[in-house]
Amino acid sequence: MPDxxxxxxxxxxxxxxxxRARPMMAPPVDIYENADEFRILADLPGVDExxxxxxxxxxxxxIEAPRGARASGAALVRELPxxxxxxxxxxxxxxxxxxxxxxxxxxxxxxxxxxxxAAKPRQIQVRTR
Amino acid sequence: xxxxxxxxxxxxxxxxxELDRVFDDAMYGGRATRTARGVNAxxxxxxxxxxxxxxxxxxxGFTEEQLTINLTANxxxxxxxxxxxxxxxxxxxxxERGSYRFARSFGLPTKVDPEKTRASLKHGVLTLEMPKxxxxxxxxxxxxxR
Numbered sequence: 001m002p003d004x005x006x007x008x009x010x011x012x013x014x015x016x017x018x019x020r021a022r023p024m025m026a027p028p029v030d031i032y033e034n035a036d037e038f039r040i041l042a043d044l045p046g047v048d049e050x051x052x053x054x055x056x057x058x059x060x061x062x063i064e065a066p067r068g069a070r071a072s073g074a075a076l077v078r079e080l081p082x083x084x085x086x087x088x089x090x091x092x093x094x095x096x097x098x099x100x101x102x103x104x105x106x107x108x109x110x111x112x113x114x115x116x117x118a119a120k121p122r123q124i125q126v127r128t129r
Numbered sequence: 130x131x132x133x134x135x136x137x138x139x140x141x142x143x144x145x146x147e148l149d150r151v152f153d154d155a156m157y158g159g160r161a162t163r164t165a166r167g168v169n170a171x172x173x174x175x176x177x178x179x180x181x182x183x184x185x186x187x188x189x190g191f192t193e194e195q196l197t198i199n200l201t202a203n204x205x206x207x208x209x210x211x212x213x214x215x216x217x218x219x220x221x222x223x224x225e226r227g228s229y230r231f232a233r234s235f236g237l238p239t240k241v242d243p244e245k246t247r248a249s250l251k252h253g254v255l256t257l258e259m260p261k262x263x264x265x266x267x268x269x270x271x272x273x274x275r
Contacts (some may be wrong), residue, residue: 032219039219045187045253046197064166070254071183073176076238080174080187096241106147107253 024086027063031089035121038095038113044085045107046070054102054111061089063109094118139245141222144228170244179267181260189224189253200243205257206234239265 034041040061046068051121053064066084094116101112172195174185186207196209225248241259249256254273 008222016229029225030213030224031222032216032217033222039216041226041251043189046187047252068254070174071176071178071185071256073178075176076182077173077175077235079172080185081172088180104252106191106250107187 023081023083024064025081025083026087027085028105029087035115038091038093040089040109040111040113042085042087042109043107043109044104044109047085047104047107048111049104052102052104052109054100054109055115056091056095056097056100057062059091059095061111061113063087063111090115142150171225171231171263173235175234175235177238181258182237184235184255184257184259186255187253188255191250191253191255193250196250198248198257200241200246200257202240202243202262203237204234205237205259206232207255208232223257241265 016070027042027044029043030041032041040063042063044063044065048068051066051068053062055062055064064084064086067082070080070082091113095113096116099114101111171186171188176183184205188209188211190211190213191209195211196207199206199208208231211228213226213228215224236260240262242262243259246257246259248258
């Protein structure tokens, strides 16, 4: 049934949605932890702070940013990826989302995630009578 | 461990590494870009913008003092080192951003003017704008028709 096939094909073509215009790559990160907080550092060269998104949703932290514009002209050497950055982290402890601090300095993002008091380790005093 | 001709675990490991390499090359656009993750050769773009050649290199976390740029009429070399030290009193879950040192030189296809070259470092990207020497610039030759 050629007619039917054509209809199916047409529907497939119109139904296709572009979910991501550009490829994304995971930036390299360092993750540190102490009793009070987590500290995440990510290399994000060429990212403008206005385009950078740092989002905490439940226990998931998402870092996402498009790549800044590259110099235009006839390419002689092209090694740098055009991909933007995206990486998702699952934070194993309860974070005080209000107090998350993020700053971007010379292409390196630093996110500080303070733990809420309940998640901090507690020293329990042992008493003797 | 005894060594036999065929070790399935070793074969698996080799396959895993090969697949990693294939995916990395496909996703990061080639091995040179692995610098971003700690290997010693920064990836670059070099474009011909007509009046000038423009070189860009991803160098996140570098300061101007950590970079040395040398330029002659047709060779540019970049050298640098960055130190990444863990903050005191923290334990590390992941350490993918290493300290690294690199040196790389490029031959340029046209002669440029080192005196008029401008270097800037913004958002962890080094940009070198190297104006071409007059003889290397594109010229418009007008043809008169009688």
